[in-house]
Amino acid sequence: MLHTFGLFAVLFGTWILLSGHFTPFLMIAGAICVAFTVYVTFRMDLLDHQRDYIGPVWRLPVYWLWLAGQILVWSIIISSKVLAPRLNIDPAFERVPCTQKSDLWRVLYANSITLTPGTLSTNLRNGDLEVHALTQSAMSDLKTGKLDQRVTVAEGGKPTTGEKL
Amino acid sequence: MIFxxxxxxxxxxxxxxxxxxxxxxxxxxxxxxxxxxxxQTVLLIAVFGFITERPDFLDISLLYALINFIATIAVLRYVKRDPANVKKQS
Amino acid sequence: MILDILSWIAIAIGAFFVIVGGLGIWRMPDLFSRMHPAGIIDTTGAGFILLGLLLQSSDWLVSVKLALIFIFLIFTSPVATHALAHAALLDGLKPWTRGRDKMDDKDGQT
Structure with missing residues (x-):
């Protein structure tokens, strides 16, 4: 039930933000549209199931800021690779373990890998990811497990290596 | 100018x-x-909205971002495992 | 005025990264290595251009829409890239490597 109301609130908030008009007609039309959408979602039996544990949400912005920094650094590195007169790339394609517990956080980890230029997750199976990297250094940087540890800590788990984050 | x-x-x-x-x-x-x-079209529409000083273009840009994603997934569903595509790689 | 200059710098950086991404899509030798420069467009290029536009906007509604565009791009682009790479792998495309990869298959690209 909480999930239903949460979906309603999020959708209606999006409607208000995107319309920018606050006349009664538009508000009522929005409420009707959102209610219909929630009803269809309910009919599709997508609501009120057991959800993955999201964890301490306040750690996410810290993680996102760190990830933005990583993305910037790797963008510059990959840009220098692209602009080099002779193409100096050495792709690697390997399996990388992931230590997250729930599927949601594994997906977040895989998407973080894909978002970082230079590494690209291609498959997510039981306990590990297939990763394609543009250079060997990108792969070895990923294999140090910094990103993995960050996501695991953001999930609320204990870091498995003693490395300081 | 920068636009x-x-x-x-x-x-x-x-x-x-x-x-x-x-x-x-x-x-x-x-x-x-x-x-x-x-x-890039999404970005272009957003920039164009700023050039002409009509922020309404941002709505189109927003819509384009979503449709672009759906279109990519839909086309991927369509071409996946099509035997005609495999031969062309050799 | 300072805000203007900041936004110009941000848009210029974004435009630079977008061009680099386009060059990368054209230059790289195979599909999987092309995806990396393409990712630069989605994250850094789009991020800096939208940041520059955000600094220019006067209306809060415009700012919210720019932020929403950025959020949608940042959430959908890795999913699309992942789906594309996964479909290409299922279809039998092999990533090109320099021949010392640790996966079992070493056919390489055509």
Whole structure:
């Protein structure tokens, strides 16, 4: 039930933000549209199931800021690779373990890998990811497990290596 | 002024991606190129809205971002495991 | 005025990264290596251009829409890229490497 109301609130908030008009007609039309959408979602039996544990949400912005920094650094590195007169790339394609517990956080980890230029997750199976990297250094940087540890800590788990984050 | 420079850069990048969409040996290269032409179009529409000082264009841009994603996934569903595509790689 | 200059710098950086991404899509030798420069367009290029536009906007509604565009791009682009790479792998495309990869298959690209 909480999930239903949460979906309603999020959708209606999006409607208000995107319309920018606050006349009664538009508000009522929005409420009707959102209610219909929630009803269809309910009919599709997508609501009120057991959800993955999201964890301490306040750690996410810290993680996102760190990830933005990583993305910037790797963008510059990959840009220098692209602009080099002779193409100096050495792709690697390997399996990388992931230590997250729930599927949601594994997906977040895989998407973080894909978002970082230079590494690209291609498959997510039981306990590990297939990763394609543009250079060997990108792969070895990923294999140090910094990103993995960050996501695991953001999930609320204990870091498995003693490395300081 | 800077908006025009950004527009020029976006159009140049779109031309490069379009060349890849024509040349790309496999169908996946073409999908990748078209997907990123779509991303650049989103940015182009947003910048264009600022050039003409009509922020309504941002709504179109927002819609384009979502449709671009759906289109990529839909086309991927369509070409996946099509035997005609496998032969072209050799 | 300072805000203007900041936004110009941000848009210029974004335009630079977008061009680099386009060049990368054209230059790289195979599909999987093409995806990396393409990712630069989606994250850094789009991020800086939208940041520059955000600094220019006067209306809060415009700012919210720019932020929403950025959020949608940042959430959908890795999913699309992942789906594309996964479909290409299922279809039998092999990533090109320099011949010392640790996966079992070493056919390489055509």
């Amino acid at each position: 025009l420079a950004a527009t020029a850069a976006l159009i140049a990048a779109m031309a490069l991606a379009l060349a890849r969409a024509f040349a790309g040996p496999t169908v996946y290269d073409r999908i990748l190129a078209v997907n990123h032409i779509g991303t």
